[in-house]
Amino acid sequence: MKYISTRGEMPPISFIETVFEGLAPDGGLIIPERIPLLSKEEKERWKNLSYLELAYEVFRLFVSEIPEEDLKDLVKKSYSTFHHPEVTPVLKVGKVYILELFHGPTFAFKDVALQFLGNLFEYLLKKEDRKINILGATSGDTGAAAIYGVKGKSNIAIFILHPHKRVSPVQALMMTTVLDPNVHNLAILGSFDDCQAIVKELFMDLPFKKKYNLTAINSINFARILAQIVYYFYAYFRISESTGVEEVRFSVPTGNFGDIFAGFLAKRMFGEGIERLILATNENDILSRFVNYGDYSVREVIPTISPAMDIQIASNFERYLYYLYGEDAQRTSFAMQKFAHTKKLIFSEEEIKRVQRDFLSRSVNQEETLQTIKDFYAETGYLLDPHTAVGVKAGLTFKDERPMICLATAHPAKFPEVVSKAIGKGFSLPEEIERLKAQPQKFEVLEKDRETVRGYLERFAIT
Numbered sequence: 311m312k313y314i315s316t317r318g319e320m321p322p323i324s325f326i327e328t329v330f331e332g333l334a335p336d337g338g339l340i341i342p343e344r345i346p347l348l349s350k351e352e353k354e355r356w357k358n359l360s361y362l363e364l365a366y367e368v369f370r371l372f373v374s375e376i377p378e379e380d381l382k383d384l385v386k387k388s389y390s391t392f393h394h395p396e397v398t399p400v401l402k403v404g405k406v407y408i409l410e411l412f413h414g415p416t417f418a419f420k421d422v423a424l425q426f427l428g429n430l431f432e433y434l435l436k437k438e439d440r441k442i443n444i445l446g447a448t449s450g451d452t453g454a455a456a457i458y459g460v461k462g463k464s465n466i467a468i469f470i471l472h473p474h475k476r477v478s479p480v481q482a483l484m485m486t487t488v489l490d491p492n493v494h495n496l497a498i499l500g501s502f503d504d505c506q507a508i509v510k511e512l513f514m515d516l517p518f519k520k521k522y523n524l525t526a527i528n529s530i531n532f533a534r535i536l537a538q539i540v541y542y543f544y545a546y547f548r549i550s551e552s553t554g555v556e557e558v559r560f561s562v563p564t565g566n567f568g569d570i571f572a573g574f575l576a577k578r579m580f581g582e583g584i585e586r587l588i589l590a591t592n593e594n595d596i597l598s599r600f601v602n603y604g605d606y607s608v609r610e611v612i613p614t615i616s617p618a619m620d621i622q623i624a625s626n627f628e629r630y631l632y633y634l635y636g637e638d639a640q641r642t643s644f645a646m647q648k649f650a651h652t653k654k655l656i657f658s659e660e661e662i663k664r665v666q667r668d669f670l671s672r673s674v675n676q677e678e679t680l681q682t683i684k685d686f687y688a689e690t691g692y693l694l695d696p697h698t699a700v701g702v703k704a705g706l707t708f709k710d711e712r713p714m715i716c717l718a719t720a721h722p723a724k725f726p727e728v729v730s731k732a733i734g735k736g737f738s739l740p741e742e743i744e745r746l747k748a749q750p751q752k753f754e755v756l757e758k759d760r761e762t763v764r765g766y767l768e769r770f771a772i773t
């Protein structure tokens with residue numbers, strides 16, 4: 311499998327090059343040159359595989375340069391830190407299925423891809439005499455998972471930008487209490503969109519990128535998307551096996567469009583089986599407006615109780631746009647350049663219809679989110695984190711006779727203030743989270759200014 315850019319100006323590259331490149335040099339996002347379609351035999355063969363076996367099979371379709379045994383070892387090592395033998399178990403709770411993605415070391419779905427990516431970096435760097443500087447932005451969960459994935463690893467330094475005081479206290483502590491010298495937390499006085507814009511601009515400065523071997527851990531890195539495809543398959547097989555039903559829907563709390571884009575690829579790879587994806591947003595509803603009205607126009611970011619989704623400019627949207635435009639890289643490039651100036655894209659009726667064949671969407675406000683946590687707990691005894699609650703509310707809105715699989719993207723203990731408020735009482739937190747409060751922290755508060763961040767990197771990057 312080779313990889314190309316959504317903007318068409320990059321010669322095809324290998325998977326390993328893709329992992330290190332992050333953003334394509336032409337400013338586009340890297341995608342596989344084709345989406346493999348699973349055969350009936352493959353589905354039959356895969357349906358009873360364990361999570362680890364399935365992950366290996368999915369990766370194999372996209373990664374040709376890593377020897378079989380090494381890839382298997384990487385998969386095994388990456389998921390050995392998870393607290394559940396099934397890695398991403400799926401449970402029937404009330405009227406929906408909950409796909410628990412928070413059993414990794416930092417209690418969020420990001421671990422599924424980032425523990426793998428951390429090990430993959432380490433594996434590839436051992437083969438080459440090379441040092442990398444990881445630069446990423448987080449609205450709460452990616453940062454901790456990425457830091458955990460690479461802390462203490464040699465030849466890697468990591469710089470994570472998060473919006474100062476706009477992530478939950480536990481999310482912040484999970485990053486700032488990591489004191490390893492190769493970890494740098496930069497608390498930016500701005501929104502996640504500001505952080506992501508700085509990261510992208512620095513990646514677009516090609517001499518700077520090259521000088522410091524800048525590497526991405528956000529979902530602009532295709533390896534992130536790849537690892538997230540696996541749990542859609544895993545959940546599908548578990549549900550179809552237990553119910554005999556052959557068609558399901560997934561409800562996905564959405565911010566940066568990475569997770570749901572992985573679902574989109576899984577849907578395409580399956581051919582039939584995933585009827586539609588429910589794109590659930592909080593009040594930062596640009597993606598819901600896109601699906602429902604073809605209006606992709608940026609508004610001010612609203613801070614909410616589901617902060618990881620407080621995003622207006624979803625970086626993976628470009629990948630979907632490329633497919634919506636019939637894999638027309640020139641048109642994608644033109645649209646994205648226009649968007650960079652006007653902050654707005656409008657779609658035709660025909661395009662909206664096509665989008666709606668892939669997605670249904672609704673935006674869930676904060677009051678509804680709290681009410682959903684409360685009602686779901688009262689009805690089932692199951693605690694939802696605020697992001698999962700957004701997905702469950704949207705999932706219930708579009709629930710029909712098909713199984714509705716709601717992605718539980720974070721553990722409720724990452725948001726104890728919000729969850730306790732919703733259910734009217736406290737609840738016990740896992741030991742790993744409880745003890746964070748007493749630990750020393752390390753972070754720098756910086757202006758939302760690209761040059762300030764550049765200066766910081768110049769001082770602390772490894773070369």
Ligand SMILES: N[C@@H](CCOP(=O)(O)O)C(=O)O
Nearest residue numbers: 448449450451452528529566
């Ligand atoms: N919601 C994310 C934002 C970054 O998204 P990513 O999937 O591109 O890493 C977060 O929690 O940081």
